Amino acid sequence: MSVQERKQRERAERERLIVATARELAEQQGWDAVTTRRLAERIEYSQPVLYSHFRGKREIIGAVALEGAAEMAAAVRAATSAADGPRGRVVALARIYLDFAARNPAVYDALFQLDGGLPYAREDTPEPLKDAFAALLESLGEVAGDGVHPALFTEVFWASLHGLATLTRAGRLLPEDAARRVELLVDRLAVV
Amino acid sequence: MSVQERKQRERAERERLIVATARELAEQQGWDAVTTRRLAERIEYSQPVLYSHFRGKREIIGAVALEGAAEMAAAVRAATSAADGPRGRVVALARIYLDFAARNPAVYDALFQLDGGLPYAREDTPEPLKDAFAALLESLGEVAGDGVHPALFTEVFWASLHGLATLTRAGRLLPEDAARRVELLVDRLAVV
DNA sequence: GACTCGACCCTAGCATCGCTAGACAAGCGA
DNA sequence: TCGCTTGTCTAGCGATGCTAGGGTCGAGTC
Structure with missing residues (x-):
C-alpha cells in the first residue's frame, strides 16, 4: 500500500505544481500566455500530463x-x-x-x-x-x-x-x- | 473622380458589412465563434480583405x-x-x-x-x-x-x-x- | 481602340493554439 | 524472472490569427 500512497502523494504534489505554475505564469504574462505547451514546459512534463490531471485548460x-x-x-x-x-x-x-x-x-x-x-x-x-x-x-x-x-x-x-x-x-x-x-x-x- | 468616389463608397459599404456581420455572428454564437475565416465567408470575401479594413480582429x-x-x-x-x-x-x-x-x-x-x-x-x-x-x-x-x-x-x-x-x-x-x-x-x- | 500599369483580391501557407492517439518504457506483483 | 499495468512521451489533427506572393481586371494614356 505504501507504494500506492507514495504515488498518490506525488500525483497530488504535481497537481499543486501545475496550478501554482499556471497562476504564476498568468500573473506574469497574462492568461493568454498560459498555453498548454508553455505550462507543460515549465513543470518539466509533456502536454498530455496536464490532461491526466485536468479535463483541459x-x-x-x-x-x-x-x-x-x-x-x-x-x-x-x-x-x-x-x-x-x-x-x-x-x-x-x-x-x-x-x-x-x-x-x-x-x-x-x-x-x-x-x-x-x-x-x-x-x-x-x-x-x-x-x-x-x-x-x-x-x-x-x-x-x-x-x-x-x-x-x-x-x-x-x-x-x-x-x-x-x-x-x-x-x-x-x-x-x-x-x-x-x-x-x-x-x-x-x-x-x- | 467619380470612379474613385464610387470605389470609396463601395469600400465604406463593405466595411459596414464587416462590422454588422461580426456583431450578428457574435450575438448569435458568441465572440469565440467570430473567426476571421467564418467572418470572411459570411461577407463572401477572402480573409485578407478583412485586413485591408482593419488591423486585425x-x-x-x-x-x-x-x-x-x-x-x-x-x-x-x-x-x-x-x-x-x-x-x-x-x-x-x-x-x-x-x-x-x-x-x-x-x-x-x-x-x-x-x-x-x-x-x-x-x-x-x-x-x-x-x-x-x-x-x-x-x-x-x-x-x-x-x-x-x-x-x-x-x-x-x-x-x-x-x-x-x-x-x-x-x-x-x-x-x-x-x-x-x-x-x-x-x-x-x-x-x- | 490597343496597351500599360497599378489597384485589388485570392490561394496558399506560417506559427501557434487546445487536445488526443498510439508507441514505448518503467516498475509493480506473482 | 516474467507479465502486465500504469504512466509518459512523441507525433499529429483540426482550427486559430495573420501574411506573402501571384494573378486578374479595369482605369487612364497614346
Whole structure:
C-alpha cells in the first residue's frame, strides 16, 4: 500500500505544481500566455500530463479560481476582524477587496471574468466559492439596513466593488480617484 | 473622380458589412465563434480583405464597440427623457442600462469586457465613448448630492450597474432578484 | 481602340493554439 | 524472472490569427 500512497502523494504534489505554475505564469504574462505547451514546459512534463490531471485548460483556470477564492476569503476576514465597528469593517472590506483584485489580477480574472467551468450561485457550488461570499456577508450583513435582506445587500455591494475593480483594471476608470469612489460607495450604501 | 468616389463608397459599404456581420455572428454564437475565416465567408470575401479594413480582429471588436456605444447613449437618452423627475430618470437609466446589456451581450462585451484596442478615459478617447458617458452623466449628475462631484458619482453608479450586468450574465448572480437589486441600488446611491 | 500599369483580391501557407492517439518504457506483483 | 499495468512521451489533427506572393481586371494614356 505504501507504494500506492507514495504515488498518490506525488500525483497530488504535481497537481499543486501545475496550478501554482499556471497562476504564476498568468500573473506574469497574462492568461493568454498560459498555453498548454508553455505550462507543460515549465513543470518539466509533456502536454498530455496536464490532461491526466485536468479535463483541459478550463479546469486549470477553475483550480486557480478556487485557490484564489480561499485566499480572498481569508484576506477579507483578516482585514475585517482587525477593524472596529460596522462601518470600519465595511471600509476595510472594500479596501481589501479592491486591493486583492489589483494585486492578483490573473486570479481575479479566473474567479470572476474567465470561464473556469465552475457552477456559481447553485447548490453544487464548490465550498471555497460559497465561503468567499459568506466572508463578505459576515461584515456586509451588519449594514444592510432594516427590511433589507442581508444576502441581497451583499450581492449589490459586491457587484459595485466588482464593477469598480474590473473597470479600473480595464482602463475604463482612472485609478487616481479610487479612494474617493470607495468612500462614496460606503457612505451611501452602508446603513450605520 | 467619380470612379474613385464610387470605389470609396463601395469600400465604406463593405466595411459596414464587416462590422454588422461580426456583431450578428457574435450575438448569435458568441465572440469565440467570430473567426476571421467564418467572418470572411459570411461577407463572401477572402480573409485578407478583412485586413485591408482593419488591423486585425481586435479592431473589428473595437468597431462593434463604437457602434454599440452610440446605440447605448441613444437608448439611455430616450429612456430618461421619457421619465419624470430626477429619481424617475435614474430608475429609467438603470433599467435601460441593464436591459441593453442583457439584450446585446456581445456588444456589451465588446464595449466593456473585451480588448477592442480603444483608449478609454483619455483625451483621445473616441467621441461615441465620451458621449455614452455623457449620457449617463446627464441624469446621474442630478442626484449626486451636495459636495459630490457629478462625474465621480456617475463613475460609481456606472460601476455598480456594470457589476450587476456582468455578474448576472456570467451566472454569478441569479436573475430572479434583479429588480430588487436595482431598487436597492437607486434608493441608496441617489440623493433625491 | 490597343496597351500599360497599378489597384485589388485570392490561394496558399506560417506559427501557434487546445487536445488526443498510439508507441514505448518503467516498475509493480506473482 | 516474467507479465502486465500504469504512466509518459512523441507525433499529429483540426482550427486559430495573420501574411506573402501571384494573378486578374479595369482605369487612364497614346
